[in-house]
Amino acid sequence: MDYRIIADTSCDISEELEKKLRVLLVSFKIDIEDVEYVDDENLNLNEFKEAMKQTKKPIRTSCPSPYDYLEKLNQCEEDKILIVTISEILSGSNNAAVIAREEFLKEHPEKQVYIINSKSASAGQLSLLLKIDKIMKENLRFDEQIEKIEKAVEDNHTFFILENLDNLIKNGRIKKTTGLIATALNIRPIMKATREGEITIHEINRGFKKSLLKLAKEIGNIAENLEERILVISHVDGLEKAQLLAEKAKELYKFKDILIVHTKGLATGYADIGGIVVGF
16 A cells, blocks of 8 residues: 555544554543553553543543654655544644644655544544545545545544543533533433534433434434445443444444444543444
Protein backbone atom coordinates (compact mmCIF):
# COMPACT_ATOMS: atom_id res chain seq x y z
CA MET A 1 0.00 0.00 0.00
CA ASP A 2 1.20 3.49 -0.82
CA TYR A 3 -0.54 5.16 2.14
CA ARG A 4 -0.62 4.92 5.93
CA ILE A 5 -3.26 5.95 8.45
CA ILE A 6 -2.51 7.34 11.89
CA ALA A 7 -5.37 7.72 14.39
CA ASP A 8 -5.66 8.79 18.01
CA THR A 9 -7.11 6.30 20.51
CA SER A 10 -10.49 7.96 20.55
CA CYS A 11 -10.96 5.62 17.58
CA ASP A 12 -12.31 2.32 18.95
CA ILE A 13 -10.53 0.07 16.49
CA SER A 14 -10.06 -3.60 17.38
CA GLU A 15 -6.59 -5.14 17.47
CA GLU A 16 -7.53 -7.29 14.48
CA LEU A 17 -8.54 -4.30 12.36
CA GLU A 18 -5.57 -2.29 13.56
CA LYS A 19 -3.24 -4.95 12.19
CA LYS A 20 -5.24 -5.59 9.02
CA LEU A 21 -5.37 -1.90 8.06
CA ARG A 22 -1.87 -1.21 9.41
CA VAL A 23 -3.13 1.71 11.49
CA LEU A 24 -0.69 3.47 13.81
CA LEU A 25 -2.36 4.61 17.04
CA VAL A 26 -1.39 7.66 19.08
CA SER A 27 -2.44 7.40 22.72
CA PHE A 28 -4.54 9.62 24.94
CA LYS A 29 -3.68 9.65 28.64
CA ILE A 30 -6.29 9.49 31.40
CA ASP A 31 -5.74 10.49 35.04
CA ILE A 32 -7.85 9.02 37.82
CA GLU A 33 -6.93 10.37 41.26
CA ASP A 34 -3.10 10.36 41.10
CA VAL A 35 -2.73 7.51 38.63
CA GLU A 36 -2.04 8.06 34.92
CA TYR A 37 -3.39 5.48 32.47
CA VAL A 38 -1.98 5.39 28.95
CA ASP A 39 -4.60 4.37 26.40
CA ASP A 40 -2.52 1.81 24.54
CA GLU A 41 -2.29 -1.95 24.12
CA ASN A 42 -0.94 -2.30 27.69
CA LEU A 43 -3.92 -0.63 29.36
CA ASN A 44 -5.61 -2.92 31.88
CA LEU A 45 -9.23 -2.01 31.16
CA ASN A 46 -10.61 -3.91 34.17
CA GLU A 47 -8.31 -2.06 36.54
CA PHE A 48 -9.11 1.22 34.80
CA LYS A 49 -12.89 0.68 35.03
CA GLU A 50 -12.63 -0.23 38.72
CA ALA A 51 -10.68 2.94 39.46
CA MET A 52 -13.27 4.89 37.50
CA LYS A 53 -16.09 3.43 39.63
CA GLN A 54 -14.33 4.09 42.92
CA THR A 55 -13.37 7.74 42.46
CA LYS A 56 -15.66 10.64 43.28
CA LYS A 57 -13.39 13.01 41.40
CA PRO A 58 -13.60 13.76 37.66
CA ILE A 59 -11.32 11.85 35.35
CA ARG A 60 -8.81 14.03 33.51
CA THR A 61 -7.72 13.35 29.95
CA SER A 62 -4.79 14.70 27.98
CA CYS A 63 -4.50 14.45 24.23
CA PRO A 64 -1.46 13.12 22.35
CA SER A 65 1.38 15.63 22.12
CA PRO A 66 2.95 16.84 18.87
CA TYR A 67 5.96 14.66 19.77
CA ASP A 68 3.68 11.59 20.00
CA TYR A 69 2.38 12.27 16.51
CA LEU A 70 5.85 13.03 15.17
CA GLU A 71 7.08 9.70 16.51
CA LYS A 72 4.40 7.85 14.51
CA LEU A 73 4.98 9.97 11.40
CA ASN A 74 8.65 8.98 11.46
CA GLN A 75 7.61 5.32 11.35
CA CYS A 76 5.82 5.82 8.03
CA GLU A 77 7.73 4.80 4.93
CA GLU A 78 4.73 5.61 2.71
CA ASP A 79 4.52 8.90 0.80
CA LYS A 80 0.82 9.45 1.59
CA ILE A 81 -0.08 9.74 5.26
CA LEU A 82 -3.50 10.47 6.70
CA ILE A 83 -4.06 11.43 10.34
CA VAL A 84 -7.60 10.90 11.68
CA THR A 85 -8.37 12.70 14.94
CA ILE A 86 -11.25 13.02 17.36
CA SER A 87 -13.47 16.08 16.78
CA GLU A 88 -11.30 19.16 17.21
CA ILE A 89 -14.09 20.77 19.25
CA LEU A 90 -13.72 18.04 21.88
CA SER A 91 -9.93 17.84 22.13
CA GLY A 92 -6.58 19.39 21.22
CA SER A 93 -5.51 16.21 19.42
CA ASN A 94 -6.09 17.72 15.98
CA ASN A 95 -4.00 20.78 16.83
CA ALA A 96 -1.16 18.58 18.09
CA ALA A 97 -1.24 16.69 14.78
CA VAL A 98 -1.01 19.98 12.84
CA ILE A 99 2.12 21.00 14.76
CA ALA A 100 3.69 17.58 14.24
CA ARG A 101 2.97 17.68 10.49
CA GLU A 102 4.74 21.03 10.14
CA GLU A 103 7.85 19.67 11.86
CA PHE A 104 7.75 16.42 9.90
CA LEU A 105 7.48 18.14 6.51
CA LYS A 106 10.57 20.25 7.24
CA GLU A 107 12.57 17.02 7.19
CA HIS A 108 10.44 15.21 4.60
CA PRO A 109 9.10 17.75 2.09
CA GLU A 110 8.48 14.97 -0.44
CA LYS A 111 5.76 13.42 1.75
CA GLN A 112 2.05 14.24 1.63
CA VAL A 113 0.41 14.45 5.07
CA TYR A 114 -3.28 15.25 5.39
CA ILE A 115 -5.07 15.72 8.71
CA ILE A 116 -8.74 14.79 9.00
CA ASN A 117 -10.93 16.23 11.73
CA SER A 118 -13.37 13.34 12.09
CA LYS A 119 -15.94 15.58 13.82
CA SER A 120 -16.64 12.42 15.73
CA ALA A 121 -15.24 9.93 18.25
CA SER A 122 -15.34 6.27 19.23
CA ALA A 123 -17.48 4.16 16.83
CA GLY A 124 -18.07 7.18 14.60
CA GLN A 125 -14.34 7.69 14.20
CA LEU A 126 -13.82 4.02 13.33
CA SER A 127 -16.69 4.22 10.83
CA LEU A 128 -14.93 7.11 9.12
CA LEU A 129 -11.56 5.36 9.19
CA LEU A 130 -13.06 2.38 7.34
CA LYS A 131 -14.48 4.72 4.70
CA ILE A 132 -11.08 6.42 4.35
CA ASP A 133 -9.32 3.09 3.87
CA LYS A 134 -11.78 2.17 1.11
CA ILE A 135 -11.32 5.53 -0.64
CA MET A 136 -7.53 5.30 -0.46
CA LYS A 137 -7.65 1.98 -2.30
CA GLU A 138 -9.44 3.58 -5.26
CA ASN A 139 -7.40 4.46 -8.33
CA LEU A 140 -7.59 8.25 -7.90
CA ARG A 141 -5.20 11.15 -7.55
CA PHE A 142 -4.45 12.11 -3.96
CA ASP A 143 -6.40 15.38 -4.24
CA GLU A 144 -9.41 13.45 -5.54
CA GLN A 145 -9.15 11.01 -2.64
CA ILE A 146 -9.01 13.90 -0.16
CA GLU A 147 -12.11 15.46 -1.72
CA LYS A 148 -14.00 12.18 -1.30
CA ILE A 149 -12.76 11.82 2.28
CA GLU A 150 -14.02 15.28 3.24
CA LYS A 151 -17.43 14.39 1.79
CA ALA A 152 -17.34 11.16 3.82
CA VAL A 153 -16.73 13.20 6.99
CA GLU A 154 -19.91 15.19 6.32
CA ASP A 155 -21.87 12.01 5.58
CA ASN A 156 -20.68 10.12 8.66
CA HIS A 157 -23.03 9.76 11.64
CA THR A 158 -22.36 9.15 15.33
CA PHE A 159 -24.96 8.42 18.02
CA PHE A 160 -24.67 7.20 21.59
CA ILE A 161 -26.79 6.12 24.53
CA LEU A 162 -25.42 6.08 28.08
CA GLU A 163 -26.52 3.79 30.88
CA ASN A 164 -24.61 5.65 33.54
CA LEU A 165 -24.34 9.44 33.71
CA ASP A 166 -21.92 9.51 36.68
CA ASN A 167 -18.81 10.42 34.69
CA LEU A 168 -20.60 13.15 32.73
CA ILE A 169 -21.78 14.59 36.06
CA LYS A 170 -18.33 14.34 37.67
CA ASN A 171 -16.69 15.93 34.64
CA GLY A 172 -19.18 18.78 34.48
CA ARG A 173 -20.51 17.77 31.04
CA ILE A 174 -24.03 17.93 32.47
CA LYS A 175 -25.30 19.61 35.64
CA LYS A 176 -25.39 17.40 38.73
CA THR A 177 -29.08 18.05 39.42
CA THR A 178 -30.00 17.35 35.79
CA GLY A 179 -28.03 14.11 35.83
CA LEU A 180 -29.55 12.94 39.10
CA ILE A 181 -33.08 13.67 37.90
CA ALA A 182 -32.43 11.87 34.62
CA THR A 183 -31.10 8.85 36.52
CA ALA A 184 -34.04 8.83 38.94
CA LEU A 185 -36.57 9.00 36.10
CA ASN A 186 -34.71 6.33 34.07
CA ILE A 187 -34.18 8.82 31.24
CA ARG A 188 -31.72 7.52 28.67
CA PRO A 189 -31.46 10.10 25.87
CA ILE A 190 -30.17 9.33 22.40
CA MET A 191 -27.30 11.75 21.83
CA LYS A 192 -25.38 12.54 18.66
CA ALA A 193 -22.45 14.39 17.15
CA THR A 194 -23.50 17.48 15.21
CA ARG A 195 -22.13 18.39 11.76
CA GLU A 196 -19.58 20.57 13.58
CA GLY A 197 -18.50 17.75 15.91
CA GLU A 198 -20.26 18.92 19.06
CA ILE A 199 -22.42 16.70 21.29
CA THR A 200 -26.17 17.32 21.43
CA ILE A 201 -29.38 15.52 22.44
CA HIS A 202 -31.20 13.84 19.56
CA GLU A 203 -34.18 12.37 21.40
CA ILE A 204 -35.25 11.78 25.02
CA ASN A 205 -36.73 8.44 26.10
CA ARG A 206 -37.30 6.52 29.30
CA GLY A 207 -35.34 3.30 29.45
CA PHE A 208 -32.18 2.18 27.67
CA LYS A 209 -33.85 -0.53 25.59
CA LYS A 210 -36.48 1.88 24.30
CA SER A 211 -33.78 4.33 23.19
CA LEU A 212 -31.79 1.50 21.61
CA LEU A 213 -34.72 0.23 19.54
CA LYS A 214 -35.80 3.74 18.55
CA LEU A 215 -32.27 4.48 17.37
CA ALA A 216 -32.31 1.32 15.26
CA LYS A 217 -35.56 2.42 13.57
CA GLU A 218 -34.26 5.97 13.10
CA ILE A 219 -31.15 4.92 11.16
CA GLY A 220 -33.12 4.52 7.94
CA ASN A 221 -34.28 8.14 8.16
CA ILE A 222 -30.79 9.45 8.85
CA ALA A 223 -28.62 7.92 6.15
CA GLU A 224 -28.93 6.62 2.60
CA ASN A 225 -27.15 3.78 0.80
CA LEU A 226 -26.98 1.61 3.92
CA GLU A 227 -26.00 -1.39 1.80
CA GLU A 228 -22.69 0.40 1.15
CA ARG A 229 -22.09 1.25 4.81
CA ILE A 230 -20.60 -0.62 7.74
CA LEU A 231 -22.46 -0.20 11.04
CA VAL A 232 -19.98 0.11 13.90
CA ILE A 233 -21.17 -0.45 17.46
CA SER A 234 -18.83 0.28 20.38
CA HIS A 235 -19.80 -0.74 23.89
CA VAL A 236 -18.50 -0.47 27.45
CA ASP A 237 -19.23 -3.90 28.94
CA GLY A 238 -22.54 -3.82 27.09
CA LEU A 239 -22.17 -6.68 24.62
CA GLU A 240 -25.79 -7.87 24.96
CA LYS A 241 -27.05 -4.36 24.20
CA ALA A 242 -24.73 -4.10 21.22
CA GLN A 243 -25.93 -7.48 19.94
CA LEU A 244 -29.58 -6.45 20.37
CA LEU A 245 -28.96 -3.32 18.30
CA ALA A 246 -27.09 -5.35 15.67
CA GLU A 247 -29.94 -7.88 15.43
CA LYS A 248 -32.53 -5.13 15.04
CA ALA A 249 -30.41 -3.40 12.38
CA LYS A 250 -30.14 -6.71 10.47
CA GLU A 251 -33.93 -7.05 10.54
CA LEU A 252 -34.50 -3.55 9.20
CA TYR A 253 -31.60 -2.90 6.83
CA LYS A 254 -28.97 -4.48 4.62
CA PHE A 255 -25.73 -3.02 5.91
CA LYS A 256 -22.58 -4.11 4.11
CA ASP A 257 -21.34 -5.35 7.49
CA ILE A 258 -21.89 -4.82 11.23
CA LEU A 259 -18.91 -4.59 13.58
CA ILE A 260 -19.11 -4.79 17.36
CA VAL A 261 -16.05 -3.61 19.31
CA HIS A 262 -15.28 -2.76 22.92
CA THR A 263 -14.30 0.82 23.63
CA LYS A 264 -10.71 1.80 24.32
CA GLY A 265 -9.78 3.75 27.44
CA LEU A 266 -10.87 7.23 26.36
CA ALA A 267 -14.37 6.27 25.21
CA THR A 268 -14.72 3.96 28.22
CA GLY A 269 -14.04 6.95 30.46
CA TYR A 270 -16.74 9.12 28.92
CA ALA A 271 -19.37 6.58 27.80
CA ASP A 272 -19.03 4.77 31.16
CA ILE A 273 -20.17 1.25 32.03
CA GLY A 274 -23.05 0.07 29.85
CA GLY A 275 -22.69 2.85 27.27
CA ILE A 276 -23.22 2.24 23.54
CA VAL A 277 -21.77 4.32 20.67
CA VAL A 278 -22.88 3.85 17.06
CA GLY A 279 -21.23 5.01 13.85
CA PHE A 280 -22.29 4.56 10.21
